[in-house]
Amino acid sequence: EYDIVRPKGKTVSFHANPEMEKHHFGQTHPMKPWRLTLTKSLVTSYGMTFAMDNYTTRTATYEELNSFHASDYLDYLATAPPEDQPRDVDNPDKEVKFNLGGSDCPLFHGLYDYCSMSAGSSLDAARKICNQQSDIAIAWGGGLHHAKRSEASGFCYINDIVLGILQLLRCYPRVLYIDIDVHHGDGVEEAFFSTDRVMTVSFHKYQPEVFFPGTGGLDDNGPKSEHNQGAHHAINVPLNDGITDEQYGWLFESIIGKTNESFRPSVIALQCGADSLAGDRLGRFNLQVQGHGACVNFCKSLGIPMVIFGGGGYTPRNVARAWAYETAIAIGCQSKIPEVIPAHAPWREHFIHDTIFPTLEQILGEPRANRNTQKRLQEIVMHVHEQLRFVGH
Numbered sequence: 381e382y383d384i385v386r387p388k389g390k391t392v393s394f395h396a397n398p399e400m401e402k403h404h405f406g407q408t409h410p411m412k413p414w415r416l417t418l419t420k421s422l423v424t425s426y427g428m429t430f431a432m433d434n435y436t437t438r439t440a441t442y443e444e445l446n447s448f449h450a451s452d453y454l455d456y457l458a459t460a461p462p463e464d465q466p467r468d469v470d471n472p473d474k475e476v477k478f479n480l481g482g483s484d485c486p487l488f489h490g491l492y493d494y495c496s497m498s499a500g501s502s503l504d505a506a507r508k509i510c511n512q513q514s515d516i517a518i519a520w521g522g523g524l525h526h527a528k529r530s531e532a533s534g535f536c537y538i539n540d541i542v543l544g545i546l547q548l549l550r551c552y553p554r555v556l557y558i559d560i561d562v563h564h565g566d567g568v569e570e571a572f573f574s575t576d577r578v579m580t581v582s583f584h585k586y587q588p589e590v591f592f593p594g595t596g597g598l599d600d601n602g603p604k605s606e607h608n609q610g611a612h613h614a615i616n617v618p619l620n621d622g623i624t625d626e627q628y629g630w631l632f633e634s635i636i637g638k639t640n641e642s643f644r645p646s647v648i649a650l651q652c653g654a655d656s657l658a659g660d661r662l663g664r665f666n667l668q669v670q671g672h673g674a675c676v677n678f679c680k681s682l683g684i685p686m687v688i689f690g691g692g693g694y695t696p697r698n699v700a701r702a703w704a705y706e707t708a709i710a711i712g713c714q715s716k717i718p719e720v721i722p723a724h725a726p727w728r729e730h731f732i733h734d735t736i737f738p739t740l741e742q743i744l745g746e747p748r749a750n751r752n753t754q755k756r757l758q759e760i761v762m763h764v765h766e767q768l769r770f771v772g773h
């Protein structure tokens with residue numbers, strides 16, 4: 381019976397920890413960890429769990445987090461009092477130094493556990509790829525691409541992607557990092573800025589001073605010195621509001637196809653932030669579930685082992701739709717999933733918001749005006765292809 385659902389060859393593993401989903405950033409904060417519960421509920425309702433290896437992940441250890449993050453930062457993260465408790469009079473400057481406790485990165489209850497679970501799922505996924513027990517390993521609870529060595533940023537405290545890639549580098553010579561979150565993957569780019577073993581490619585909305593984090597211009601391609609091994613190994617694809625599935629798909633295939641030929645990665649790390657979907661609370665793009673999923677499908681078609689991470693995504697029902705659809709792509713059953721979300725799906729009422737017959741591939745949100753001209757997109761592809769002339773193995 382398994383053979384009907386599970387296509388030949390590919391083993392997919394799904395890494396999650398239901399405890400992570402119970403944490404709260406605060407009532408008005410856009411990041412809602414329960415979107416992971418909603419995602420898992422759809423995945424289960426469609427019967428996809430039977431076609432994957434499912435793991436409840438452990439928390440990452442202090443030593444594992446320490447392979448990227450500084451000890452003083454981790455120590456403070458582990459002991460900082462939650463916001464509603466008396467302030468730490470001994471450490472007045474630390475919250476400022478580490479960017480903890482503001483509105484973007486609040487000190488909520490159980491923060492350290494939440495971070496260790498997110499990192500644990502990404503590390504477990506990377507290890508399954510390393511020991512070749514999995515061809516595609518999925519960690520929707522990861523993808524927190526803004527965290528720095530000693531600083532929280534943009535809802536991210538621990539950079540689980542950097543930890544996962546460091547793990548992959550122990551077993552594979554070259555890692556291609558691809559980031560389709562609407563924000564620039566600055567933390568991952570910075571961590572691997574000086575190495576030619578990791579190539580980072582981020583697609584994002586770019587409008588410095590207006591849109592977070594303000595970095596990731598077309599000309600930011602790694603260290604300027606040719607003597608630095610990381611030169612030309614950062615690719616940035618700065619976009620404007622309202623990009624469509626068609627334009628994004630063309631860009632993605634032109635850029636990732638060529639990057640794959642030049643860099644010849646041994647493994648792919650794909651951050652699938654769902655805030656690039658239409659109707660996102662923070663995002664500005666017009667991507668539909670199909671267009672977002674097409675990026676996953678294209679990466680899968682390259683036939684290289686892959687770790688898939690989550691990331692941003694602030695309209696929970698759409699995040700769950702996209703990540704359930706992309707789980708189906710990983711398994712290879714996207715054309716077999718029934719159109720209407722199963723009536724028995726727990727949380728189905730969240731999807732009734734759109735229509736009484738909700739589907740995964742719903743038209744999402746009101747479209748925004750498209751500010752991306754074909755001429756500009758062609759210029760971007762030309763620039764990237766020029767960069768890739770310097771990259772070769």
Ligand code: V1S
Nearest residue numbers: 408409410483484525534535561563592655662691692693
């Ligand atoms: N855009 C945006 C945005 N919205 C918020 C926010 C809103 C309400 C709250 F209660 C708390 C925060 N913060 C921001 C951005 C950060 C976006 C992070 C995206 C993360 C990711 O999807 O890439 C990966 C998980 N922060 C800012 O724009 C910074 C400010 C400059 C303006 C907003 N204020 C609240 C903080 C400072």
Ligand code: CA
Nearest residue numbers: 559561563583
């Ligand atoms: Ca991005």
Ligand code: ZN
Nearest residue numbers: 561563655692
């Ligand atoms: Zn984002």
